[in-house]
Every structure is written in structure tokens, then in C-alpha cells.
Amino acid sequence: MRSFSEYNPIAVTVWFFSVTGIAMFSSYPLLMVMSLVGGAVFFTVRNGFSRGREHIFFWVLFLILALANPLISHNGKTVLFVMNHNPVTLEAALYGLNSAAMIVGVLYWFRSFTQIMTSEKLLYVTGALSPKLSLILSMALRFVPLFSRQSAKINSAQKAMGLYKDDNIIDDIKGKSRVFSILVTWALENGIITADSMEARGFGTHRRTQLRRFGFRAADIALLAASLALLGVTAAAVGSGSLDFMFYPSVSTAVPDKLGKAGLIAYGALIMLPIIIETEVSLRWRYLRSGI
Incomplete structure (x- = not known):
């Protein structure tokens, strides 16, 4: 059962x-x-x-x-x-x-x-309907925890460098803005790397199959x-x-x-x-x- x-x-x-x-x-x-x-x-x-x-x-x-x-x-x-x-x-x-x-x-x-x-x-369900939708969903699901972990790493690095303190609201806002800016830059760079990697592996040259x-x-x-x-x-x-x-x-x-x-x-x-x-x-x- x-x-x-x-x-x-x-x-x-x-x-x-x-x-x-x-x-x-x-x-x-x-x-x-x-x-x-x-x-x-x-x-x-x-x-x-x-x-x-x-x-x-x-x-x-x-x-x-x-x-x-x-x-x-x-x-x-x-x-x-x-x-x-x-x-x-x-x-x-x-x-x-x-x-x-x-x-x-x-x-x-x-x-x-x-x-x-x-x-x-979810990929199994959406893959049967649309392989492209399945790919987009899989990438989105991958990047959500990836962004969370990267944000925690950047935040820890900023604290270790002493660039802002939690007890000061002004410094805290500036620090969070800096973390967000770094995270966006990292995300754009990571997206380019992912696209280059997919192209090098022949993505789009043949019909996609589903596991x-x-x-x-x-x-x-x-x-x-x-x-x-x-x-x-x-x-x-x-x-x-x-x-x-x-x-x-x-x-x-x-x-x-x-x-x-x-x-x-x-x-x-x-x-x-x-x-x-x-x-x-x-x-x-x-x-x-x-x-x-």
C-alpha cells in the first residue's frame, strides 16, 4: 500500500x-x-x-x-x-x-x-504538456534555492567585511541594497554561463526527450x-x-x-x-x- x-x-x-x-x-x-x-x-x-x-x-x-x-x-x-x-x-x-x-x-x-x-x-507533469515549459520551470525551480544560498553567502561576506551593522537601520538598508545589487550582477552572469553551456551541449539541435x-x-x-x-x-x-x-x-x-x-x-x-x-x-x- x-x-x-x-x-x-x-x-x-x-x-x-x-x-x-x-x-x-x-x-x-x-x-x-x-x-x-x-x-x-x-x-x-x-x-x-x-x-x-x-x-x-x-x-x-x-x-x-x-x-x-x-x-x-x-x-x-x-x-x-x-x-x-x-x-x-x-x-x-x-x-x-x-x-x-x-x-x-x-x-x-x-x-x-x-x-x-x-x-x-512537476517536471514530469509539465513535460508531457510542453517540453519548453518544463525547461523553464526546471530552471526557475533551480535558481530559487540557488539565489537564496548565494544571497546568504554575500550577506555573510558583507558582515565579515564590516560594511554594515544590523543595529543601524540606515547602514542596514545600504547593506541590503548592496547585497541585492551584487546578487543581480551574479544572476545575470550566471544566466550567460548557463546559456553558453546549453549551446555547447547542443541544446535545440534535436527533439527533446523526457525521462x-x-x-x-x-x-x-x-x-x-x-x-x-x-x-x-x-x-x-x-x-x-x-x-x-x-x-x-x-x-x-x-x-x-x-x-x-x-x-x-x-x-x-x-x-x-x-x-x-x-x-x-x-x-x-x-x-x-x-x-x-
Whole structure:
């Protein structure tokens, strides 16, 4: 039994974009709650409670977003109270909560996505679509940590030379500007060296090939098929209006019909797929360790 991160990257990517796509293009509150709770649970299942700071950041962001909308937007018929001659309405407050749940839920999902989808997996997915896009992405992913390490080296060298001090804000700004200038110069020079190296190795003279280290197994096909099927049911429910929800000018919603209920169940099942896989792997691993 493989963990969710060990499934084929294409199947994993399709699942992630299915979950986040429904959350971003729907406004039904129950779907937003399911996305937020599912994203937080999946992130916790994968990382335990060792990422407390990230949880705090997400929930503080949720609080800020939820409070910002009713203070900025004054649309809606139901006035809760008046603050500084501006009405705070129930509809704006509910819309703020719904939007905050959507944004934080998607952030949770993409945080897990960045942990699972390594640079090699992203190159595998994009390489099948466009080799040039794959090359650009691989170079970008390489230069981000490279720039970070080079910036730390330049910063340490500047400190060792005594060119600026941390306790003086003016010297600190001048020092950071000097570090940035040196880093940009180094990046331009490194880009020229990379281009010359690629040309010397014959880049562009022949058709590019792709290294395929990830095969499709039965479990990968099952995950991909289940994701697309559940996405189809949920998208049909959202697109048909069965899960419409209006916040302005007053809160109004229709009772979900059979298709709407099927869409809610399908989205819940879609969210639970990786959580079930990760939980089963964790329980099986504990069982095997207990027998040692």
C-alpha cells in the first residue's frame, strides 16, 4: 500500500485541481466548509501537529479576512449595528466568512500540494504538456534555492567585511541594497554561463526527450478515474444551479435537489480519498511495527 504522495503525479495533480477548482468556482457555504476542514485535516494527517505556526497563520488570516469584508462592504438588507456611521450587515458578514473559508481552505490544499509535488514530479507533469515549459520551470525551480544560498553567502561576506551593522537601520538598508545589487550582477552572469553551456551541449539541435520515472499502476488509474467521476458529479450540481447560494441583497438559497445532494456527497468523497489512503497507510505501518 502506497501513501498518497507516492501515486502517479498526474493522478495527484488532477485530484488537487479538482478539489481546489470546485472550492474556487463555487459559493455554496457547505462546500467551503468541507474544503476548509478537509484541507486542515489532510495537512494535519501528513504533518501531525509539528506545524503549529502554519496553522496559527492560516487561522489568523481567516479571522482577518472574515472581519475585513463586513467592515469594508456595506451591502445587504439586514443591519446588525452601525459603526462610524457605516452599517455592518449580516449578509456582508456571512459573505466574509464564506470567502475566508474558501481562501484559507485553498491555501491549505496548495500547502500540501507543494509538499507532495516535488520539482521532479512537476517536471514530469509539465513535460508531457510542453517540453519548453518544463525547461523553464526546471530552471526557475533551480535558481530559487540557488539565489537564496548565494544571497546568504554575500550577506555573510558583507558582515565579515564590516560594511554594515544590523543595529543601524540606515547602514542596514545600504547593506541590503548592496547585497541585492551584487546578487543581480551574479544572476545575470550566471544566466550567460548557463546559456553558453546549453549551446555547447547542443541544446535545440534535436527533439527533446523526457525521462519518465513514474508509471501508471492500477491504483493510479483508480484514483484518476474516481477523481474525474466525483468532479463530474460535483461540477454538474454546481453548474446546474442546484447548489446556488445568494448573499446579496439578502441571504437566499434553494433546497438542494437530488443532483445537489449527490454533488455534496461526491465532493465529500473526493476530499476524503487521500485522507483515507494516508490513514490506512499509517495504521498499517503501526501494525507492522507493533509486530517487530
